[in-house]
Amino acid sequence: METGIFQSAKKTIPLVLLYELLGSALITCAYQLSASRTEIDNGVRAAAFMVGWIIASTISGAHFNPALSLAVLIYERKKSYIKYYFMIITAQLVGSFLGILIEFLLARFYRVELYPEQMTINDGQLLYFKIEDNGDLTPYYARLLFSQFLASFTFFFVTLIIKYKKALSTVEDPIKGLGISLCLYCCYVLTRGSGAALNPWFGLTQSILYFGAISNQNREISDYDKIFWIYILAPFVAGACAGLFTIFHHRIESLGIEVPLSNSIINDTFRQTIIRKSQYNKQGRQTYRESTNNSKNFGVQEKSFESAEQLLLVTQE
Structure with a gap:
């Protein structure tokens, strides 16, 4: 939307949708196949986003994320873009499913990277779950929700600043992509094993993969079915807040306030x-x-x- 390609020629819309679809497939594959949950994996995921950015930033804006597209839509405040927004996020959803399919065909990979690790804290308790007397795990919903919201908001806010700040208008796109990718890496690391989706379609497609894999193996769905909605809701809320806050931020900057x-x-x-x-x-x-x-x-x-x-x-x- 922010590339201006819709104003120039409506016949280019299919090209925009294609780039968003393929970019979403790329980062979904990278997210899935980097499976050991280390800083190296987070670097691979951020690098995959940078590759997609370099290829698609001048064509589609390189969102690959419906929550980021929502932040852009709110920041630009153009009603004519609403219908394009739904077209774009649909392409992103199809791309995310395509990424899941590709990694399954290539690696027969069932592991789901979305859900939180069972990390322990100082007193031996789990960080993201409460152990009940019968051994069941009850998620700490507020902790998970806030972690996903904060990381998603930070990523979207920084991305919008890099995209729209006038002082950065002359910076080359690869340099902007590097800055956004470094921010994405930091946000992944700072989620502290809570799942680090930052993308609603990751939450949806990986949950479908997870539930499908368990059903195929005739196993009961675990406590993860209680929290998959967090990875869909939190990024959307963060995207809306990031779009609104960026409007406020740029208005403050336009006042010429100095330190x-x-x-x-x-x-x-x-x-x-x-x-x-x-x-x-x-x-x-x-x-x-x-x-x-x-x-x-x-x-x-x-x-x-x-x-x-x-x-x-x-x-x-």
């Missing part, structure tokens, strides 16, 4: 430097007047003096 301390130090230092240079030029001109009548040398000093005076006036204004 008083740092700017005052810089301006005072610069002003003192100009004043000293002006005084030096005055002394130099006086010396030349008294010692020589060389008009050429005097003209050089006079020009320097006038330039310093002008720069001082501009600084004071």
